[in-house]
Amino acid sequence: MLETSYIDSITKTEPQSLEDLLELLKAYLPDKDLKLVAKAYEFSERAHTGQVRRSGEAYIFHPLGVAAILADLRLDVSTIATGLLHDTVEDTSVTLEDVEKDFGPVVAQLVDGVTKISKMSFRNTHEKQGENIRKMIVAMGKDVRVILVKLADRLHNMRTLGHMPPDKQLRIAEETLDIYAPLASRLGISSMKVELEDLSFRFSQPESYYALAQKVAGNRREREKYIEDVIRLLYQELGKRSKISFDVSGRPKHLHSIHRKMLASNVDYEQVYDVLAFRVCVSTIPECYEILGHVHSLWKPIPGRFKDFIAMPKANNYQSLHTTVIGPNAERIEIQIRTHEMHLVAERGIAAHWAYKEGAEASGPNKEVADKFNWLRDLVAMHQQTNSSDEFLENVKSDLFDSEIYVFTPKGEVKEFPEGATPLDFAYSIHTDVGNHTVAARVNGRLVPLKHRLVNGDTVEVITSKTQQPSKDWLKICVTTRAKSKIRAHVKAEQRKRALEVGKELLEKSFRKNGTSLQKHLQGPLFDKLLKDHGCNSAEDVFVLVGYGTLTPQQILQVLVPGIKPESQGSGSEEASFLQRAFKAVVDRKKKSSSLITVDGMDDMLVRFARCCNPIPGDPVVGFITRGRGIAIHRADCDKAFELDQDRRIDVEWNSQQKGEASRMVRVRVVSQDIAGLLRNMTEVFSSSGINIHNAQVKTTRDGKAISVFDVSIRDTIQLNQVISSLMKIKGVIGVTRVTPTT
Numbered sequence: 001m002l003e004t005s006y007i008d009s010i011t012k013t014e015p016q017s018l019e020d021l022l023e024l025l026k027a028y029l030p031d032k033d034l035k036l037v038a039k040a041y042e043f044s045e046r047a048h049t050g051q052v053r054r055s056g057e058a059y060i061f062h063p064l065g066v067a068a069i070l071a072d073l074r075l076d077v078s079t080i081a082t083g084l085l086h087d088t089v090e091d092t093s094v095t096l097e098d099v100e101k102d103f104g105p106v107v108a109q110l111v112d113g114v115t116k117i118s119k120m121s122f123r124n125t126h127e128k129q130g131e132n133i134r135k136m137i138v139a140m141g142k143d144v145r146v147i148l149v150k151l152a153d154r155l156h157n158m159r160t161l162g163h164m165p166p167d168k169q170l171r172i173a174e175e176t177l178d179i180y181a182p183l184a185s186r187l188g189i190s191s192m193k194v195e196l197e198d199l200s201f202r203f204s205q206p207e208s209y210y211a212l213a214q215k216v217a218g219n220r221r222e223r224e225k226y227i228e229d230v231i232r233l234l235y236q237e238l239g240k241r242s243k244i245s246f247d248v249s250g251r252p253k254h255l256h257s258i259h260r261k262m263l264a265s266n267v268d269y270e271q272v273y274d275v276l277a278f279r280v281c282v283s284t285i286p287e288c289y290e291i292l293g294h295v296h297s298l299w300k301p302i303p304g305r306f307k308d309f310i311a312m313p314k315a316n317n318y319q320s321l322h323t324t325v326i327g328p329n330a331e332r333i334e335i336q337i338r339t340h341e342m343h344l345v346a347e348r349g350i351a352a353h354w355a356y357k358e359g360a361e362a363s364g365p366n367k368e369v370a371d372k373f374n375w376l377r378d379l380v381a382m383h384q385q386t387n388s389s390d391e392f393l394e395n396v397k398s399d400l401f402d403s404e405i406y407v408f409t410p411k412g413e414v415k416e417f418p419e420g421a422t423p424l425d426f427a428y429s430i431h432t433d434v435g436n437h438t439v440a441a442r443v444n445g446r447l448v449p450l451k452h453r454l455v456n457g458d459t460v461e462v463i464t465s466k467t468q469q470p471s472k473d474w475l476k477i478c479v480t481t482r483a484k485s486k487i488r489a490h491v492k493a494e495q496r497k498r499a500l501e502v503g504k505e506l507l508e509k510s511f512r513k514n515g516t517s518l519q520k521h522l523q524g525p526l527f528d529k530l531l532k533d534h535g536c537n538s539a540e541d542v543f544v545l546v547g548y549g550t551l552t553p554q555q556i557l558q559v560l561v562p563g564i565k566p567e568s569q570g571s572g573s574e575e576a577s578f579l580q581r582a583f584k585a586v587v588d589r590k591k592k593s594s595s596l597i598t599v600d601g602m603d604d605m606l607v608r609f610a611r612c613c614n615p616i617p618g619d620p621v622v623g624f625i626t627r628g629r630g631i632a633i634h635r636a637d638c639d640k641a642f643e644l645d646q647d648r649r650i651d652v653e654w655n656s657q658q659k660g661e662a663s664r665m666v667r668v669r670v671v672s673q674d675i676a677g678l679l680r681n682m683t684e685v686f687s688s689s690g691i692n693i694h695n696a697q698v699k700t701t702r703d704g705k706a707i708s709v710f711d712v713s714i715r716d717t718i719q720l721n722q723v724i725s726s727l728m729k730i731k732g733v734i735g736v737t738r739v740t741p742t743t
């Protein structure tokens with residue numbers, strides 16, 4: 001078949017029976033493990049009896065296929081058994097307890113993890129997607145094998161996707177491209193990544209896929225001959241030049257990567273260079289560099305295309321030398337040089353570290369390997385700190401998809417970051433304390449500000465100060481999950497601390513004014529009731545609520561000191577009432593508006609809407625950090641916004657979750673003929689849309705026209721536009737405009 005012949009470099013083993021699977025496993029598992037696999041197979045076959053797949057074949061072929069994919073990765077017996085059992089709990093009457101009884105707690109936990117992930121659907125709403133990836137990451141954080149089984153499950157489903165209806169094909173293919181292929185890539189399992197990408201490409205964009213497949217097939221004979229020629233030349237010429245023993249292989253890159261290249265540089269297939277990649281495998285690292293030297297003396301390398309992933313491995317542990325040279329017939333070809341061991345890791349990624357080792361129980365990655373997959377741990381930590389799924393998703397995405405840069409510590413140690421990383425990301429990668437106190441950095445000896453973007457090869461030295469404190473603005477500067485979660489944690493703790501201090505002070509003053517002491521009332525049944533009523537665990541929680549203005553000192557006095565008539569607010573000390581007013585103002589404003597806007601996924605910021613342009617939900621907006629008055633929100637096209645200090649400009653977004661729950665005041669001006677009854681028609685447009693009119697004024701002009709001005713509550717631009725077009729339809733109306741004070 002045309003399309004599958006290009007998905008090479010993949011071991012495709014479709015076992016037809018338990019015996020086929022055992023044959024694969026015999027190569028690396030001992031006999032006692034094979035017995036367990038046979039037991040799992042029989043258990044699964046019994047459970048799935050009577051079930052058929054869409055293709056019409058018995059269900060058991062699916063778990064069998066999944067187990068074979070896991071066997072290709074040479075995974076341990078628990079993982080293979082999980083592959084066989086992975087759908088039993090979800091799809092049959094089997095319970096988790098049954099699995100645990102027969103196969104022990106490890107397999108039961110793995111099956112449970114896979115079942116949980118299978119219940120997630122990743123493509124409903126944006127919010128849900130974040131929430132689901134979040135759960136998936138947590139499942140993965142506990143045991144990576146869960147994700148390996150899930151990836152194998154998805155791969156097998158993708159191979160048999162042709163039996164699904166087209167709308168399902170599209171949804172599953174897109175989900176695979178969005179989530180599973182990047183995950184496989186991040187886990188370093190390139191064999192899976194390549195196959196998942198090409199299968200997704202085929203089902204999500206069939207037209208582009210087949211057009212490209214045809215083009216690639218068009219010059220296939222020619223190209224195969226060329227590949228053979230290059231391989232022969234490499235054997236011949238490298239053999240002449242060195243005594244090293246090596247293997248050479250060559251292949252076209254997979255279709256999805258060619259497609260991506262065409263899109264990225266906006267060219268046709270004919271203009272995509274280096275679609276062919278050749279691989280030379282040797283035994284040792286020095287041999288890699290020696291071969292590289294010979295390749296470069298044989299064919300001219302293209303400047304800037306040499307990458308040393310041996311000295312600087314990718315985050316997913318991938319190691320290899322890459323160079324692009326001008327080969328025979330002046331064609332560009334990519335040549336990868338690596339050791340056999342590196343090749344194994346490249347194909348199997350993290351799975352290579354789980355693989356069964358002769359004579360030792362496979363017990364998961366050792367510490368050294370685990371360290372290289374640190375990002376996993378960071379993601380789990382991140383999950384525990386964030387409440388917002390959007391925020392989490394953003395971070396997961398940047399961790400999964402961004403390409404990497406490599407920078408050096410002053411001691412020459414290499415650190416790897418996503419593109420766009422700044423000295424702050426670097427500082428937090430060293431230690432939270434270093435990050436929290438960073439004021440600037442020296443990059444290659446030159447002093448740079450915190451927002452400086454690091455590039456490949458920079459040497460970075462952090463400058464700290466004891467008095468420095470992280471701020472929310474820093475979240476805009478950082479790109480790594482680690483830095484962002486540390487900053488967020490610090491900012492949240494600081495805010496709470498400030499609210500707590502203010503709240504406690506307000507309460508103490510209020511109690512003193514009423515002739516008693518706060519301290520005396522912080523225990524006993526009344527106090528316990530107060531805690532319970534407001535969901536607090538401690539007096540500190542209460543202080544925080546008072547600090548934020550959620551509770552007033554008067555309310556608390558009345559609960560804790562029954563019978564007391566609290567002194568009125570006005571008689572409180574100047575300072576206390578000032579603080580109180582300040583906080584009340586903050587809270588009021590928060591209730592009204594700030595939750596309408598999110599900054600970086602946060603919606604708890606102090607926000608005010610600029611009067612000059614009076615933005616409403618749906619308007620493109622920008623934010624400006626003010627001195628002590630939170631963030632001012634302007635319409636993106638507001639003249640005033642261009643005059644403000646652009647360094648203080650930040651990206652803000654309308655909070656999609658607040659839609660329809662809040663409204664903003666808008667002034668609408670209608671110019672019309674001065675006809676009786678028009679005003680009533682106009683007010684009817686508002687009231688039939690459920691819009692409150694707060695104020696209306698009508699003026700008539702000497703030339704027989706009426707100018708009506710309405711101040712109305714509007715939900716968003718959609719509602720506003722609907723109203724404007726309804727007003728325009730009224731006979732006699734000449735023009736309707738949204739008015740801002742400056743227009």
Ligand code: MN
Nearest residue numbers: 062086087153
């Ligand atoms: Mn399945």
